[in-house]
Amino acid sequence: VYGRVKGVTIVGVRGHPVVVEAHIGRGLPSLTLTGLPGAAVQDARDRIRPAVESAGLEWPLRRIVVNLSPGSLRKDGPGLDLPMAMGVVAASAQVPRERLAHYAFAGELSLRGSLVSTPGVLSVAIAAARAGLEGVVVPAANANEAALVEGLRVVGAGGLAEVCGFLRGTWEPPVPQAQEESQPAAHAVDFSEVRGQEQARRALEVAAAGGHNVLLVGSPGAGKTMLARRLATVLPGLSKHEALEVTQLHSVAGLLHEGSLVGIRPFRSPHHSISLPAMLGGGSGFVRPGEVSLAHHGVLFLDELTEFRRDAIESLRQPIEDGRVVVTRMIGTVEFPARFTLVAAANPCPCGYEGDPRRHCRCPPTRVQQYRQKLSGPLLDRIDIRLVVPRLSKRELLGGSAGEASSAIRARVEEARERQRHRYEALGFPCNAQLPGPVARRTATMSAGGRDLLARAVDTLALTGRGFDRALKVARTVADLAGVDEIGADHMAEALSYRLDLSEGSLARAG
């Protein structure tokens, strides 16, 4: 009359073990659910009886109480359908208990008793491994995903009947394919498709090498989106650990298509009408990761930066600073990782043609001023590399020569990253962009020429303290790409060219 099954609920990206108890007692047939169930778990109340009956199992016509422990933790998500159903099945002694205790169960049930693809299975598997369980029983559609966790037996079942067959020893699941050897998915785009734009290509290479954020300013059609999309292709390859993190986030968001490891750096480009919860993560009840977390270890592209809501732009400060985002909802506080490279794009003025040599800008100067003001502020302070993307000349448009391929650029980027890793190993920073100002000043070694140029820039360009640090960090990356330890005058000059002052004058001059 008592059954006990292990399940997992997901808070943020982390799985938390949940013990599902079922008790069958005397009384009129009913099903009571206790232990802080969220909306999706409440739903399961009416779903598991038809599922159990459709699977050819008996639903006990007694008073059933299902309890989810620990009682202080709010449980949400459809993943608890299966452990709840199995709790009732176990309590009515329809399956043997030997295997039951050593597995965690997760999956959404259909009314016909089949298991449907469920978000967050990877997090479930990680939690099960951490709890020292032998394995997990999950929907067959999510078996490959769970199999990414090493040392865990994965049972991918099509439905309740198979789950019971497994517990009785009458059905053995197919072994999920280990997919580590399968080649990583290729990016759909490549830098070789970009014609011209030498300065922008170079700037993005520097951005990738040092992990710097980028602002691209240019007329419509100049190629800002095209360039941004290709930044993800020149970032260093994902490590196994990073790939798991990305996969886990995408799994929780329900975006994992074939249930396989996300092998390439994500590129996310939310529309400018995006709401705050969609950007940072949220939702009532089950808290989903937002765009900043879906872009974790990849690129977050904000096209038409000036069109985004002010609070959405401001909200990016925390993730850019900390590499994580803390979402506070009614049910409590949830934390998601969110370390991304930001690429923002904007037109130079409301009509888009200010500074364009061919088309005339029709905006009154005051409007341009207002527009530029939107481009300033705290977010821009955190963008190290800013440049103008000019429209292509006739020669560049017609000239068919393909640019350098992403793979060649990526090789240089990886080398530069290796130098940074080596240098900052003891300090715990992965790349130049993430260095705090004082550390950058302490660790950078400059040649006399480089130091002199920077000193003059403080006067002539009116560099602020933060602007000084930015120039220094970018110069450090340029030197790393060149493979030298000392920042020379030419490295500093290039770094200073990536600081676009939007507050004054025409971009034709600035660019």
Add this chain to the structure above:
Amino acid sequence: MDLIAERGGLLVFCEVKTRTRTGFGGGHDAVTWIKQRKVRQLAEAFIASERPRYQSIRFDVASVHVGSRGWDVEVFEDAF
């Protein structure tokens, strides 16, 4: 009130529901909380007027299903 039984100090009030078809659920499904309240009130009235000797009380529901091949009874002890 359909049945009142007593044994060894246990007083049982039993509601009997009969169904010939289960298309709308079994007999036990017909015992709603309104019906349950009514049975409790009747039990109180019975105890007040008849003053039976008892140690404990239990409410049962007997669900009787009458089919073409006879009938069967399912008793839900301690139903509410």
